[in-house]
Amino acid sequence: MAHDATMGQAEAHYTTTGLDHRKILMWVFLASDCLFFGALISTYMVYRSNVPVGPGPELFDIPYTSVSAFVLLMSSLTMVLALAALQRGNSRQARLWLLATALQGAVFLGGQFYEFNLFVDQGLTLTTSVFGTSFFVLTGFHGTHVAIGVFMLLTLVGASYMGRLKPKHHLTVELVGLYWHFVDIVWIVIFTVVYLIPS
């Protein structure tokens, strides 16, 4: 009885919906995060064709960014495989898929870093024009999300090596997965709005 009354070990508990608290928390956070991106994307939409000085969207290399976008999208697949492996009880395989997901995220970040450098060399910086400002802040904000995701994935990989990520912790992996898929979906929107739709 006493043990049942402990909070924080949500899985052992009565909850009104039957869902774990942490899962609802993640969904509410993601709903909130939509508004963060919504406000930034709106800013970009207002400013995208406003290039009074310096280079504009002609800098975009769509094939190059498509490749890095493809890598990021594929990382959602390995994320699903990681969760599936852990749910089957195969911790070792889950660790490998988590590592693969983190690596793909890192490849995307490397691609973004390279792209940013290229643009700066060609004269488009954070402060050149309102176009540069809104482009770098929007894609940088998304890149920060990816970096935090990679950080969480590597934490899971590390915990797994130390034997602290067991099949009973599948919810933790699922939550990181929810976040990861969300970041991917947002990139589909940003990629379309920023790169594909001509201004």
Added chain:
Amino acid sequence: MAMLGGLLERPTGTTGIWSWLTTIDHKRIGTLYLVTAFFFFLVGGIEASLMRLQLAVPDSTLISANIFSQLFTMHALTMIFLAIMPLSVAFFNWIVPLQIGARDVAFPRLNALSYWVFLFGAIILNLGWFTMTAPAAGWFAYANLTNTTFSPTSGMDFYVLGLLVLGTSSLLGAFNFVVTIINLRAPGMSLMRMPIFTWMAFITSFLLALAMPVITIGLVELGFDRFFGTNFFVFERGGDVLLWQHLFWVFGHPEVYILILPAMGIVSEILPTFSRKPLFGFPVVVFSGLTIAFLGWSVWAHHMFAAGLGPVPDAVFATTTMAIAIPTGVKVFNWLATLWGGNIQLKTPMYFAIGFIALFTIGGLSGMTHAAAPSDLQQTDTYYIVAHIHYVLFGGSIMAILGGIFYWFPKMSGRMMSEYLGKWSFWLVFIGMNMTFGPMHYVGLVGMPRRNFTFPSGMGWDLWNLVASLSVLFMIAGVGLFVYNALRSARSGEVAGDDPWDARTLEWAMSSPPPHYNFAEIPVVHGRDALWEQKYPDEEHAAPPPVPAGGAHEADEEHHDIHMPSPSYFPLICALGIFALGITLLLYQMAAPLGYAAGVIGIILLLWGSYGWIFEPTD
């Protein structure tokens, strides 16, 4: 403090300073919020009093234009972000878990983090007072008044960083309460059996979770402009100054409902208790609240009628704004109908609740007059708007909050506040508020502009400004008496017992103050007004002598072993990390090494705090 291996033992003390610094009990966190926010309410009141002192007579030179701008900016920011919002959150913390039959919120440590981040955000926002360079561009901070040319001091930096940190706190709190209310209701408590205050807390939490991100992005953009030389609001480089207004008010109007919905919830608890009948039209009140929250997203540009958006947007936003009056009016009629035919007990909380209805209705009606765009163009930037906002926020929110403190004080402290002093403080505040803000309607309509540090004589404004300024004394006396009453009653007030008001909801089912685990046994709920049904199973309106409710006292002995999670150091450590990161850019501007030091310390604290948090044993 054992720090071996980077992990701290969970603290176990229940008294002394460390028990407060590490507490994760929702009731103690509620008390921390209440005391801190009430302190800032007094600070905001001092700022307002100084402004009234300056405006008492024409051509006054007591306070300079610069200081006056800082005062009106900080008065608004303090009252909105550091007083009314956290006072509402204090009630969420104290009351919501008790009303839904829970032992704590869903994430007790996150709850503690919200409080500490709030406290540090409040400190950052107020840092400017130490150098007399507080924010001075108004709480709305319109671009391009906020750029480094027109706001060269650090004032707007405190604004940006302070509000970013405060927004973090609000978001964490909102997430926590959404999950708590969705997932920790006692068995049988369906959504439509949920007490009305919890409903309003639920709606408010959703509004916070969705509105804070918009202002956060606006602040990030403004911060980039000020710290990194970007061009979001730089007109010469293609920036659009109206974009700030849109981002600000898309947040700012839902924010208005964030400030008033909890107050409506408090009043909707007090009225049925002291009318001894159920809330009239409970589902309608709930759906009105939902409608207000939903429509609240479609009215933001009524703050921008004077910005020249054009006749079509103005007409659309005027219409949606008037539409919001419908669910609001429905609520007012529901409150009146709750009183109708009730066995009304005129205790002090009831005074504040009825005062709320009257004053909020006046504020709502003046709001309707500036929902009409042509009429609003005459009122924009005059004292008429100041009168309106104080009738809804002081007459509305603050009246309800004072009533709520009086109403729940016995539950929180175990003792009653003095009725005699309570009624005195009500009348002083009520008279003072009407005589201060009432005349502002008139001086505004005859043309007195707001936010000016002085005014010339001979415009017909002298008399009413003097009346407004003198009447502040009534409010000071009323609020002072309220504080004295609370402090005295907390020590030597009459002992309250479990259920002094013979109330209707579950927070009155346990001892006062409640045991740390709240409910010895999680109650099973069979209807709305769960406690009332327990006490009076057969009759709906009758009021026989109260019978002891629940079995909390008898069960105490057997439930010593109810195990609640231990306190934790990590919320405070994380909050200190966020604080260090919050002041990093400020210190960097003073001296680069200081900035780097703060940044590194902040990251280390945040990493240590979050990893410790994640791997902390659960008991």
